[in-house]
Amino acid sequence: MGSALFTNWSGTAVSKPQVVAVPRNLDELQEVLTNHDRYPSPVRAAGSFHSLTACFETTGTQVLMKSFDKIEVDRASQTITVGAAVSMVKIRDALRPHGMQTEVTPEIGNATAGSVACGGTKDASIRNGLGQVASTVVGVKMVNPIGEVESITADENPDRLFEIRSSYGLLGVIFEVTFRTQPAVTLAYDYRNFRLDPPPTRAELLGGADGMLSFAQPYANRIIVERRFVVGNGEVVPSRFSRLKRRVRDKTWESGVSTLPTLLPFNWLYNAQDHSLAYQLQVLRGLGGYRGRRYDSTIDFNFKRRSFFDFSFWAIPASRWAQFAPTYRRFCEDFRRETGFRSSLPSEVYWMAQDRNSLLSPSVDEDVFTMDPVDTRPNDQLWDELNRRFNILAAGFGGRPLLNQTKHLTRELVQQTLGKDWDRFVAIRDEEDAGERLLNGYFRGLIQPNNVQT
Ligand SMILES: Cc1cc2nc3c(=O)[nH]c(=O)nc-3n(C[C@H](O)[C@H](O)[C@H](O)COP(=O)(O)OP(=O)(O)OC[C@H]3O[C@@H](n4cnc5c(N)ncnc54)[C@H](O)[C@@H]3O)c2cc1C
Structure with a gap:
């Protein structure tokens, strides 16, 4: 642990956490969420810092998920399950020998599974196919703001997955993701x-x-x-x-x-x-x-x-x-x-x-x-x-x-353009994280009036 400074790829967004946490396993990740004295709020996970906004920034605890790096290809179910830190390039390379690909293949190879499972991405649709990686996620495991493990699947909890796929780390820290795959x-x-x-x-x-x-x-x-x-x-x-x-x-x-x-x-x-x-x-x-x-x-x-x-x-x-x-x-x-x-x-x-x-x-x-x-x-x-x-x-x-x-x-812009979907997301966030364990200044600015973000 120690003070640190992280910038995004293009150098336009900065994070200055008091504490950098690198949990080695699930127990340690849960400890990060529950131990408020050792790990000050807000707790923000980061992937490879390739976002163009300060969505990952924190003045509290930056969580680096480096140790969550497992990769398991399941040919029978046509899925790949990976740790949150695994990049799109590594996912591609793991699927290649099986003649498989992810359903969405964005140019950005550095983006990590934890980030793309709950954040915005874009890729050219092929024949009306999907263009956002999160939409191909069929399973997520995460630790929520009160330290509980949530295991969410498309079969059992489709409504919950619908919320998680665009939650930007505000509803929990993701440690494992399962993506649907298809023949290359x-x-x-x-x-x-x-x-x-x-x-x-x-x-x-x-x-x-x-x-x-x-x-x-x-x-x-x-x-x-x-x-x-x-x-x-x-x-x-x-x-x-x-x-x-x-x-x-x-x-x-x-x-x-x-x-x-x-x-x-x-x-x-x-x-x-x-x-x-x-x-x-x-x-x-x-x-x-x-x-x-x-x-x-x-x-x-x-x-x-x-x-x-x-x-x-x-x-x-x-x-x-x-x-x-x-x-x-x-x-x-x-x-x-x-x-x-x-x-x-x-x-x-x-x-x-x-x-x-x-x-x-x-x-x-x-x-x-x-x-x-x-x-x-x-x-x-x-x-x-x-x-x-x-x-x-x-x-x-x-x-x-x-x-x-x-x-x-x-x-105002977010309200104007995302409208009732944003209201619904904010209500979910307010209810699940009333103590603002995961809410950073960037997102607070989008929820409260009169703030401009980088
Ligand atoms: C040169 C360049 C090219 C790009 N090209 C494309 C492109 O072709 N297509 C495209 O869609 N995007 C593209 N992007 C944007 C980029 O893919 C996204 O911003 C992506 O989110 C970055 O992933 P990351 O792992 O760096 O996440 P970060 O920037 O580190 O974090 C993004 C968000 O996810 C949250 N987060 C990260 N890990 C977790 C976790 N484990 N659990 C919960 N929340 C988490 C963070 O808190 C933050 O809110 C590009 C960016 C750059 C700089």
């Missing part, structure tokens, strides 16, 4: 460019593909779509050339695109890089695109690097896309005209199917397009201001946020 699939990837205004329809973007991730370039009035076609099961072996092209794409996104803008933080460079990225991806298309297993989209965004980027998140109802896309472009242009600031990287646009598996799901009412502005100057004041204004715009379009990925939320 191989995807073919291809690229097309469209104008952002007037925007292409979803059908035009998809062009018959099974899923897509797009890169919106509002300052170039362009949207580049990465189409994903299912071409077979995981036994289809991509050629060496395909694997090479895949690696180039991943490296470009993991660090390539952020290196130059970090070294040369000028709008002329960002403008040039917009065009260069569109050109590079068209070259990739000209070379026949590439094939890769779906689970290969998981990337290791480690802390040892020279350039970082920061992003925010909003899920926009698909029915509002035609009005939203041109408005977003004008919003970005107007902000640049007024302040001189433009975001340095393209905004990520996932298409995710409607999903009612968690109380605070971002796609609860209908399918959504996400819009994630991305920038290489994480603590720049104008980047912060752009996101604050974007929050108001997205909320006006019926957008829904993720509390671990949407920056600068306020209680």
Whole structure:
């Protein structure tokens, strides 16, 4: 135990706990929750600190779940059960020899099982499939605020799991998670460019593909779509050339695109890089695109690097896309005209199917397009201001946020966008943790009036 300081990956959120607890087993974890003298409140579990907000922060006790690292694949029930500390990359690697994959395979390979089981994630839906990892969770074991162990399964306690899947560590510290799995699939990837205004329809973007991730370039009035076609099961072996092209794409996104803008933080460079990225991806298309297993989209965004980027998140109802896309472009242009600031990287646009598996799901009412502005100057004041204004715009379009990925939320915004679902969650939290054992300043700010979060 001792004083410590933790920052998130992009350096925008900080935690300064009085005590760092690293429980080695369940008894020690229960002791952390019950011994208030030794482990001051609030008790906040942390995974790999890849959240974009201060959702993990605490001035009390930071719980690191490192010792909860078991991995058990159950082929008969098509599930994998892991300790809370196990990352998405490790889950992928454990399933690979069995020809299996998780049902949702987000790019972030560092996110840990404990975090994704109770927090927001996003991935491109394949054929109306799920886009949030928590929705594929069929079992959770956790220690609640009064130190009791709760074992929750989709079969026996579906309503409870519905609450836990978007509880962000406010209802308990998770120590074990069971995910549903499925046979691995191989995807073919291809690229097309469209104008952002007037925007292409979803059908035009998809062009018959099974899923897509797009890169919106509002300052170039362009949207580049990465189409994903299912071409077979995981036994289809991509050629060496395909694997090479895949690696180039991943490296470009993991660090390539952020290196130059970090070294040369000028709008002329960002403008040039917009065009260069569109050109590079068209070259990739000209070379026949590439094939890769779906689970290969998981990337290791480690802390040892020279350039970082920061992003925010909003899920926009698909029915509002035609009005939203041109408005977003004008919003970005107007902000640049007024302040001189433009975001340095393209905004990520996932298409995710409607999903009612968690109380605070971002796609609860209908399918959504996400819009994630991305920038290489994480603590720049104008980047912060752009996101604050974007929050108001997205909320006006019926957008829904993720509390671990949407920056600068306020209680009013959360109330406006999550509405009665938020009221219900707050009521559950109030009842189960009246003593505020797990409630940190970040979430208190979203529950009480007049607070702005990082
Ligand atoms: C470069 C980068 C790329 C990203 N790409 C994607 C992406 O493609 N898709 C996507 O969905 N997200 C992406 N993210 C966001 C990231 O996946 C999420 O923020 C995720 O929650 C981070 O997981 P973590 O293990 O780091 O959790 P942390 O940030 O450490 O914690 C997140 C929350 O979970 C709680 N928590 C952690 N462990 C437990 C536990 N055992 N029990 C209870 N509560 C717990 C914490 O208290 C906190 O509230 C990306 C982030 C970065 C920095």
